[in-house]
Amino acid sequence: MAAVELRGLVKRFGSFVAVDDVSLTIDHGQLVCLLGPSGCGKTTTLRLIAGFLEPTDGEIRVGERVVSSRARTLPPEQRNMSMIFQSYALWPHMTVAENIVYGLRLRKMDRDTIAKKLAAILATTKLEPLAQRYPGELSGGQQQRVALARALIVGPETLLLDEPLSNLDANLREEMRFEIRRLHDEYRYTTVYVTHDQSEAMTTADLIAVMNAGKIDQLGTPEDIYARPESEFVARFIGAANVIKGTARDESHVEFAGATLQVVGAKLTAGQSAPVAIRQHEILLSTQAPTAQQNTIKATVTRQVYLGMNRDYMVETPDGTSLRVTTPTETAVDKGSEVWLTLPPARCRALSR
Incomplete structure (x- = not known):
């Protein structure tokens, strides 16, 4: 060898x-x-x-x-x-x-x-x-x-x-x-x-x-x-992650769709464009507004598909960004419904490239 x-x-x-x-x-x-x-x-x-x-x-x-x-x-x-x-x-x-x-x-x-x-x-x-x-x-x-x-x-x-x-x-x-x-x-x-x-x-x-x-x-x-x-490229190709395009507020916070996201990964520069990756199964979807405001985004369901083991959603945020979310089958929300997305800070990864 x-x-x-x-x-x-x-x-x-x-x-x-x-x-x-x-x-x-x-x-x-x-x-x-x-x-x-x-x-x-x-x-x-x-x-x-x-x-x-x-x-x-x-x-x-x-x-x-x-x-x-x-x-x-x-x-x-x-x-x-x-x-x-x-x-x-x-x-x-x-x-x-x-x-x-x-x-x-x-x-x-x-x-x-x-x-x-x-x-x-x-x-x-x-x-x-x-x-x-x-x-x-x-x-x-x-x-x-x-x-x-x-x-x-x-x-x-x-x-x-x-x-x-x-x-x-x-x-x-x-x-x-x-x-x-x-x-x-x-x-x-x-x-x-x-x-x-x-x-x-x-x-x-x-x-x-x-x-x-x-x-x-x-x-x-x-x-x-x-x-x-x-x-x-890697985030999308491996596991088909959502890539959010926001603006860095400081080295670990991003403004996106009227919300503030705390992120991990690459250190950001305030004022610059900041791509952030999060997997579809890591986003929590709820029909009830959560008490915490940070890392929470309001959205509208534009598609829902039952896949047996889970449900596959497409949702749209107020700025027109489409995100994919997968949930357990028990979470059934109709198309057109208003929902709240929670993006756990440890799962929001700022990308260096």
Whole structure:
């Protein structure tokens, strides 16, 4: 195993900058997710790490080796990396066992070594009963486990996963998230995992790098990214937070919709525009005016949807701002009703960017 380090990585396609000065260190045995919407540069970054693309600028190091730079790029086969694609890329004419050991045979390992490694990986990935089946006889989740086993059996320094669960249905995706994390905990390979699905990232990652427009917008643990977003983009993308646009009264108070909000997070400058994030389930909705005035806003219900586990409201504040609020199902308020919103100060996070 070896650490992977990106230093000032840039990739241009003509005038378009797909990856824009990305620097990131992935420690030995760490699983880092590159998370972001389509076109944010995450897959291009992964392909640069794999050696399928050459950087326009910057460099990539694996351990002590420079594997990519403007001067020289090692081809993929010389990087000791395994990559798992969206399509699984299994050989249809080979059995599960033959697919898994294909890389070992290319390396000309002896028969006994191959047999021992195959037995171990089949047990770890729970594929022993399927060893003599062909890919066409397997479910999507089983095919994905075969692709994982084939990648792991060769003992790569680095494991790369490109949207590996995107072709699975919702139930299988949830199951395979935990399977990928279980296998990572067992083998502890240095892993880079690309996804647009925040649930996958939250379940599997040690660290999440949220990408936007070719840059890393924020890097942190799943809890950091969700609970302490630093930018409006991260707040909206992770958990779909409401972002309130108010005016700072001092370093920890914001004027918004005729109310004063006490906030945490970034220190504010009086008189400046102040974006504040709060999750929809953290807002308390009531038909009765609360006694406390601070962090309380009057609003009107413009939409209410029953979702079984909760109710999803859209409300409008006096200044015309729309906020989304989720409540327990017992809280039923009709469209057009006047309500009061309480925004707990500890949940109102001022954004630094």
